[in-house]
Amino acid sequence: MNRRVTLSVMGSMRRIFPTAALAACLALLAVPAASLAQDPPAVVKPELPEGTVTKTYRFALDVKPGQNLNLYDYLNKPGERPSENGWIVGFRPNLKRMDGSTPPVDDIHLHHAVWLADSRITFGAGEEKTAILPPTGYGYRYTTSQRWLLNHMIHNLTATPEKVWIEMELDFLPDSAPAASSIKEVQTEWVDSMGGMPYPVFDVKKGEGVAGKLTYPKDTSASLAGRNRKLVTRDGTLVGTAGHLHPGGLYTELYLTRGDRTVKLFRSNAYYYGRAKFTSWNVSMGVPTDKWRIAVKKGDILSVQGTYDTTRAAWYESMAISPAMLTMQPDGGIDPFETAPDPTEVLTHGELPENRDNGGRPNPGLADPRKLKDGPKLREVSIKDFLYRQGDLSLPGRKGRPPVVKAGKELKFVNRDPLREIFHTVTPCKAPCNLSAGISYPLANAQQVDSGELGFGPPAVTAAANRADWSLPVGSKKGTYTYFCRVHPFMRGAYRVK
Ligand SMILES: [Cu+2]
Structure with a gap:
């Protein structure tokens, strides 16, 4: 297997070590071998329907010195969201300074941003900035009459006031485009290990768990279990998912329960770049290919588990979320109790320059x-x-x-x-x-x-x-x-x- 370890030297210089040097590197870095993810999978982008317009919408925010607050704002102003009805067929989150540059994560940090349409959590992002890309032919319905609320937590790690844009770059298919009439609607099923909590974090203590790994909530007290479950309220087809973790996170797993049977639908691995590996924000999350289709039934239960490394640090603001894209009516897909779901992962982006400084x-x-x-x-x-x-x-x-x-x-x-x-x-x-x-x-x-x-x-x-x-x-x-x-x-x- 073509396993490599990538070492970041003085920030910008990078060297690739071949397999033969792997053991030496591991000793040097003191990284347990079992926790090393494989080479990151390929970055892919679904094909966009004809007539799709890609445009950036942004919300301006004053950030106080040292701020780390969880806040809410409505998006109503021109430029904050599209001004016509249509379909969101691609969503890429970002955080920018007023001059258009992307600040390093260790200066200003997109702790999280969540976009709610008519009170429904629709898009979410953390510093990993995973794009939300429905397979070709699927999209999120957008109308100008929706109420859009942005929940944001921008963490200013410096003592200097800042002004930033919270951005969403949308692939948007207006209703006026002929392809719009054949788009199949999807909605987000928000599957969160701390579901229902406005600030859904849990504590991962150093040394906890089994062999240096803690799976949440499986390995924790029964009183916390159950928040990670989400009832499916209609027959439909899951067409995508993506894990969200904080540093130390190794992977999320999305499960489906029907009656007394439970199957794993997908594992979203964290692919860390650079020498810090899993103690950093320099990460891309694995997502399914655009062929992944899972048939689900009303009454099924989706649930998420998040696995963290506990050998190197403690993280009391850890998250494990695996939002899933569900069609409004059945649209094919495998029965996961009969056929094993395809575990193949792809990425929506590679290494981000703003995440590089260890x-x-x-x-x-x-x-x-x-x-x-x-x-x-x-x-x-x-x-x-x-x-x-x-x-x-x-x-x-x-x-x-x-x-x-x-x-x-x-x-x-x-x-x-x-x-x-x-x-x-x-x-x-x-x-x-x-x-x-x-x-x-x-x-x-x-x-x-x-x-x-x-x-x-x-x-x-x-x-x-x-x-x-x-x-x-x-x-x-x-x-x-x-x-x-x-x-x-x-x-x-x-x-x-x-
Ligand atoms: Cu402080």
């Missing part, structure tokens, strides 16, 4: 706190203006020295930035934790010790922990310990146990 390079702006003198004895550290006010690795002089804490005591952190706008975390990171931020650095290096996002917002809608402060339990082992902010990974701090 970080982890020397950063002259950050001290190695292990080499600094003792700071003051402290019980409390304030967080303000994107700085840990004592022991921040970017602060010069006395303020940069790690505060000293007695073994076995607690160190309290208090967020003193605007608590409804700027959330900060205190997340352990292996010392010295002073390299450059990127899509896979720093990594959360603890099982459960984490402040959560200190700040306030509607519960279950935002990621806010709904507290301003948190007390870090200080262990008994002497040494200098480092941490970072998950929301603003350029923020680093240290304390010393004596």
